Amino acid sequence: MRSLLLIFSKARYFAPAWVFTSLNIWFGTWAIYIPSVKERLEIGKADLGIALFCLSLGVFTIFPLAPKIINKLGVGKATWFGVLLCSVTALFPLMAPNYHVLMASLFFFGMANGITDISMNTLVTEIEKEDKKNFMSAAHGFFSLGGILVGLGSFLIPFIGSPLLHMGITVAVVLLINVIFYRNYIHIVAAPVEKEPFSFGLFKPLLLLGIIGFIAMASEGAIVDWSGLYLQEITKAPEAFIGSGFLAFSFAMTLGRFLGDGISERLGSVKIVTVGAIVAILGYGLVLSEHTLLAIFGFALNGLGFSVMVPELFRIGGNVRGVDSSQGVSFIAGTGYTGFLVGPVILGFLAESSSLSLSFYALLGAAFFVLAVTFFLRSRR
CATH class of the missing domain: 1.20.1250.20 (MFS general substrate transporter like domains)
Structure with missing residues (x-):
């Protein structure tokens, strides 16, 4: 529990932990509306499976590129870049007017998820190295907490009445909290590593x-x-x-x-x-x-x-x-x-x-x- 107290006591640790929570909130909010998107676009289960595969394809496409992006921008800026990308692309699937746009939307949403995932885990690793403090596990606990918050938020569905409005409110609230705290990590860069020949x-x-x-x-x-x-x-x-x-x-x-x-x-x-x-x-x-x-x-x-x-x-x-x-x-x-x-x-x-x-x-x-x-x-x- 010491790492949990650490996160709540200092913005330096809460800021990256909230990115973990944010990622699961964005993804979870999309996930609860998958049935309504399927119904609205009148697509079958097989077509839906292909569309969801596009999301995974987006994630896998960015994974090989993520280290270069992180080293180019710095891990703090890359994390903030991922937060902004997710905030925008999370809206795309619920705005898709047809099946092909849905596939493209999920691909870009997957890419945004992928770069954010790699960046935020690298960010926590670097902060742990600098401060000699362990909070990686608790940060992943905040990811799980995001799923719980999505579950609680699902009770508002009958009152909101619109998937896009629900996601819009979610994105606005989550992004606002990130805006308040991102300055605590945006300056962080990965410590240089003495490279060795591949073996x-x-x-x-x-x-x-x-x-x-x-x-x-x-x-x-x-x-x-x-x-x-x-x-x-x-x-x-x-x-x-x-x-x-x-x-x-x-x-x-x-x-x-x-x-x-x-x-x-x-x-x-x-x-x-x-x-x-x-x-x-x-x-x-x-x-x-x-x-x-x-x-x-x-x-x-x-x-x-x-x-x-x-x-x-x-x-x-x-x-x-x-x-x-x-x-x-x-x-x-x-x-x-x-x-x-x-x-x-x-x-x-x-x-x-x-x-x-x-x-x-x-x-x-x-x-x-x-x-x-x-x-x-x-x-x-």
């Missing part, structure tokens, strides 16, 4: 971190998408409990990220990822018991375990010897985001060809693999 030995730590990021975010995406169906079909949960797995997962993840920095200071980044993998494994054990209440508690342990992984991966990736912090963060973000998109799809194929239980056994096996990789990282360090 597999230099790349190997990033590769291992990328594998963990892929699995962690693939698991997160799978639980978000499949936990409700698992409770419904496998544990035969009552209808009122079907959403409880996702709720428990989200609450535990937010709590874990707010507590993670203090634990990381005591244990170290690699060791906390090890502990997170163990907690996630215990969670899958309870989920696979196929008992409703135990499974819900298991999803909570999954959220707690995975909550500390991704922030620590960004922290480690931004401090790899001989690699720019922006390049390290970009690599972790790229592999993790790939996992978040691909993971639920792979789980869907497994569920379709065999059973949903097999899908969660696969996630359990992946968590054991993460545990093994962390032991290798500890030995190398």
Whole structure:
């Protein structure tokens, strides 16, 4: 909780943390209006899937370019640039008059999300280096907090009555808060790194971190998408409990990220990822018991375990010897985001060809693999 108090006590730390919150508010507000956009433009599920792929394509297009942009502008200016881009492009999908404009709008919105994501994580990494303070995990907790705020804001939908007006109000409020605080980070630039000639030995730590990021975010995406169906079909949960797995997962993840920095200071980044993998494994054990209440508690342990992984991966990736912090963060973000998109799809194929239980056994096996990789990282360090 010390990092949470740090964020609320000094604008230097609150400013980047609010960018994390902002990103999830923009994206989440768009997400709750996906059904209404589908209905307004009279498009089918397959066409909608292609349009959403354009958003992902925009993210992946900017990832290779992000380090160059950040190093050219400075990480503080790049973060502010991302905030302004998101504020504008968040409005585009809800203004789209037809399907093709929707695809283009989502592509540019994805690019804005991508540059903001890389910039804000690099920014926190640089501030941590300068101040010798850990708050990366809490910053990711603020990202989760953005989702909660979107959920609360959804209750205003009947009163606002217009998706574009809702997004416009959201953008205005979020941007106003950013305008108040952006001067606290806009001057920050990444510390120069003594570059080394490329070698597999230099790349190997990033590769291992990328594998963990892929699995962690693939698991997160799978639980978000499949936990409700698992409770419904496998544990035969009552209808009122079907959403409880996702709720428990989200609450535990937010709590874990707010507590993670203090634990990381005591244990170290690699060791906390090890502990997170163990907690996630215990969670899958309870989920696979196929008992409703135990499974819900298991999803909570999954959220707690995975909550500390991704922030620590960004922290480690931004401090790899001989690699720019922006390049390290970009690599972790790229592999993790790939996992978040691909993971639920792979789980869907497994569920379709065999059973949903097999899908969660696969996630359990992946968590054991993460545990093994962390032991290798500890030995190398």
